[in-house]
Amino acid sequence: MAGDPPVWPIPDEEVRLAIERAWADGSWGRYDGVHGQQLEQELARLHDAGFVTLCCSGTFAVELALRGLKIGSSDEVILAGYDFPGNFRAIEATGARPVLVDVQRDGWLLDIDQLPAALNGQTRAILISHLHGGIADMPRIMNFAHKHGLAVVEDACQAPGGLVAGRIAGSWGDVGILSFGGSKLLTAGRGGAIITRQAEVHQRAKVFCQRGNNAFPLSELQAAILLPQLAKLAERNQGRRANVERLLAHTHGLPGLRPLVNRTANSAPCYYKLAWRYSAAELRDCPIDEFVAALQAEGVPVDRGFRGFARRSGRRCRKIGPLPESQLAAETTLLLHHPILLEQPARIDDLARAIAKVAGAFANRVDGPN
């Protein structure tokens, strides 16, 4: 593929100016100040929530949410058998036991039909992630949770500003989670937030962070550089969506690649990653790593997915069945990184051609895997 690989974060004059202003007014050196307050207010408004707590990472934000919900030892928290690794650890960090439910066939989202089988007397919460461009069916999850008296933590780290059944991602759960990590759509290098309408959850989270000082903070400088990005989030999400539609149309029907399909009505996905399932059987049994390497050699910014939890020891978690789809997701996921999705349509067409070239070459190989 011609052209330099896109960089992230993209050069943004308004971010540069925000850094300069923070330098000039000394706010970069303060513990607390107007930037953090403004960010909290804007995130609260965007998510129609009363309370936002900024913190040091999305990983910690998940733990903070669980602590805010009073999850602890002797509790169980349900999550998908394929998810961000830190989510499993965040549950363990509270002393609770992760309970693994398989993901949907050919997808990356928790299979809601399997939730009833996961319930027992200790079940307290569901941790659900919008993953790899997929949008979880939050109305169904909330219905199920209300019926069974469970709390919901909605991880929108990969979907900031996405629309989920008519409402913004992160605003459905009892607590919503955002990440501002270095690769994320809103980035401050590091950082996270929890969002809630429940004053007690917010209060407990704040108390947990207090160790004589706020022990897990987002800095004023980080908040300052997030504000201009937040103002552009909707427009950039729209641009990424348009390019994903273009790319999927141009790569439709290629052998070996099954793209993500979103089924949650009235939703607008967010593309931090765009996922495919790789089918080696259609590509002369070539190992996925060879396919990824060939795409990367063509300049296509892809990688493999998470390792999933299907093989986690039964001592650390309770599994609802053998989690075959989670294991398949771990073995067959291909992820396109988002920075290229803000490029011009011609670049997206180049990208589609490069993917088609590699898929075609693998499908027609006479010699089999290297």
Ligand SMILES: Cc1ncc(COP(=O)(O)O)c(C=O)c1O
């Ligand atoms: C779904 C999901 N949840 C949580 C996180 C954690 O965010 P952070 O990197 O800010 O700790 C990530 C990071 O990639 C993620 O993808």
